[in-house]
Amino acid sequence: MRSTRRAACLVAATLAVILGTVVGCKPETGLVPVRGRVYIGDELSTTGQGTVTFHPDDKKGNKSLEEGHGHIMPDGSFLLDTRGQVGIAPGWYKVGVSVSEVLDPANPYVTKFLMPEPEKYSDWNRSGIEIEVVPGKVEQGKYDIKLPPLKK
DSSP states (O other): OHHHHHHHHHHHHHHHHHHIIIIIOOOOOOOBOOEEEEEETTEEOOSSEEEEEEEEOGGGTOOOOOOEEEEEOTTSEEEOEETTEEOBOSEEEEEEEEEEEEEETTEEEEEEEOSSOHHHHTOTTTSOEEEEEOSSOOOTTTTOEEEOOOOO
16 A cells, blocks of 8 residues: 555655656756837838848857747748747847749739849848847837838
């Protein structure tokens, strides 16, 4: 009887440890949530589809090996993730952005850019856009991306 009681206590203690690890303790990722908006001129980018890429700038001390990526939502906003986890590592980044619309739904690779100088701004190494990601609360608009207006 005593060994049955001891076995039951051992099983209960083991389950408590497992549940505490799985349910209650979320591992710290060190990633900073990055939300922003994309502007083309003074207007939010609300048409077409787009992506934003933050590439670590090792020349400014960011030794991360992971890029952050985000899709531009219909309201012009984006939220970056790193390998499926929300956020990116703190540090300086070179930024690329691409905004386009699909011209032929049967062939989604036929697109029209809805941004100025796509060959420049879609390439994080040529865009000239640099942003520092910092942990903690940041002022609204810190991570917004402002491209020049489209030429008419």
